[in-house]
Amino acid sequence: MPNGRNARKGGGLGFFEESRWIWLFLIIVAVILFTGSGFFREGGIRFGSPSNEGRSGGESSGGEASPEAGSLPPPAGEGAGGADSALAGKLTLSTGSAFAENPNEEYIEIFASSANEKKIVITGLTLGNSRGESFAIGEGAYLPYSGQVNPEQAVALEPGGRAYVITGPSPIGSSFRLNSCTGYFAQFNSFEPRLREDCPRPEDEANTGGLSSSCLDFIETLPSCRQVVEVPEADNECRVWVSSEINYSKCVERHKPDQDFYKNEWYVYLKRSSEIWKARRETITLRDQQGKTVDSVSY
Numbered sequence: 001m002p003n004g005r006n007a008r009k010g011g012g013l014g015f016f017e018e019s020r021w022i023w024l025f026l027i028i029v030a031v032i033l034f035t036g037s038g039f040f041r042e043g044g045i046r047f048g049s050p051s052n053e054g055r056s057g058g059e060s061s062g063g064e065a066s067p068e069a070g071s072l073p074p075p076a077g078e079g080a081g082g083a084d085s086a087l088a089g090k091l092t093l094s095t096g097s098a099f100a101e102n103p104n105e106e107y108i109e110i111f112a113s114s115a116n117e118k119k120i121v122i123t124g125l126t127l128g129n130s131r132g133e134s135f136a137i138g139e140g141a142y143l144p145y146s147g148q149v150n151p152e153q154a155v156a157l158e159p160g161g162r163a164y165v166i167t168g169p170s171p172i173g174s175s176f177r178l179n180s181c182t183g184y185f186a187q188f189n190s191f192e193p194r195l196r197e198d199c200p201r202p203e204d205e206a207n208t209g210g211l212s213s214s215c216l217d218f219i220e221t222l223p224s225c226r227q228v229v230e231v232p233e234a235d236n237e238c239r240v241w242v243s244s245e246i247n248y249s250k251c252v253e254r255h256k257p258d259q260d261f262y263k264n265e266w267y268v269y270l271k272r273s274s275e276i277w278k279a280r281r282e283t284i285t286l287r288d289q290q291g292k293t294v295d296s297v298s299y
Contacts, residue, residue: 085292090116091125091157093286093297096164097192098277103168105192106275108284108297110165112157122163122268123154125294128285129277135270137165140175143256146185146248150174161264164193167276170269178263181251183225191267199225200255202246211238222246 094109108127112120128134141150152174157163171189176182183197202222211219215238222228227247231239244250255261270276277284285296 085288085290085294087120087125087288087294089113090120091122091286091294093284093295095284095297095299098282098284098299099279100192101275101279103272103275104166104190106167106277107164107193108277110157110163110286112159112161114160116159119156119158119161121154121156123156124289126287126291127165127270128287130281130283133276134287135272135276137268137270138175140177140266140268142177143179143252144172144174144176144182144185146172146189150176155266155268157266158264161266163266163268165268165270166192167270167272169271169273170267175266175268178265178267179252180255180258180261180263181225181248182263184227184248184251187226195267197225199251202242205245205254207245208241211241214238215241218242 090113092111092113094111096107096109097105098108100106110122122137123139125137126134127137137155139152140155141152144150150173155163155175155177170176171191172185178196181199183195183199185191186195186197201224203216203220208216208219212235215234218231218234218238219242222242228242231242234242280299283296283298286294288294
C-alpha cells in the first residue's frame with residue numbers, strides 16, 4: 001500500500017502531463033490562425049493586406065498565380081509602341097510589293113491623308129518587321145540630278161502625298177522627289193515601281209523658231225522623257241538644238257518655275273542589299289521617333 005507521499009507525487013505528474021497537452025493544443029491552434037491554413041480558408045476566411053482586395057500572397061481569386069511585380073503589361077497608351085502616335089490616322093501604310101524577293105523590287109507605300117492640315121516629315125520614322133528589325137527613313141533630294149552628289153534634306157509629304165519606300169539602293173544615288181522631268185531618269189535606269197514618264201513633249205518646248213520644217217517634223221516624232229542619242233538625216237542646226245534642248249537638265253531649267261513642277265510623290269530608298277519583308281505572314285509597323293505606332297499592316 002503506497003504511502004501518502006508517493007500518492008501525491010504520482011498525482012503531480014499526471015497534472016503536469018495534462019498541462020503539457022493543453023499547451024501543445026493551444027500552440028497548434030495559434031499556428032493555424034496565423035498561417036491561414038486550408039481549414040479556415042475553406043470557410044471563406046482570408047488573411048492578407050486589405051489593399052490586395054482579398055488576395056493573399058501570390059494567389060488570385062481565381063486560384064491562379066498573379067503576375068510578379070513589374071511583369072504586368074503596360075496600360076494602353078504606355079510603353080514603346082504601345083501608344084498610338086500623334087501621327088496615327090495622318091499616315092497610313094500599304095503593302096505595295098513587299099512580297100518581292102529582289103530588294104530592288106521590294107517596296108511598301110506610305111500615304112499622307114488629304115485631310116492633313118500641313119506637310120508631315122517622315123525622315124526619322126522607322127519601319128519594323130515581324131523579326132524585330134527596324135529600318136529608319138533617311139533624307140532625300142528635293143531636286144535630284146543623275147550622275148552627281150545631290151544635297152539632301154528631310155523628306156516631307158504634303159497632304160495627299162505618297163512615298164514609295166524601296167528596300168534596295170537608289171539608281172541615281174539618293175532618295176528623291178518626283179517632278180515634271182524625272183521621267184528622264186527611266187531612260188538609262190530601272191525603277192520599281194515604274195517611274196512615271198509624263199515629261200513635257202519636245203514639240204511643245206519653246207525656242208523652236210528658225211528650225212527647218214524637216215527638223216520640226218522630226219521633233220514631233222520624239223517620245224517624252226527621252227534624251228536623243230542620235231539624230232538621223234537632219235541638218236547640223238537641228239542636231240545641235242535636239243542635243244542641247246531635249247534632256248533632263250534643260251527640262252528642269254525651263255519648267256522649274258511651273259506651279260505644278262514638283263509632284264507630291266517621293267521615291268525613298270533604304271539602301272539594303274537583301275529583302276527585309278517576308279513573302280507571307282508578315283506585319284509591317286510604322287513608328288514615330290518615340291517608338292509609338294503610327295500604322296501597321298499585315299499580309
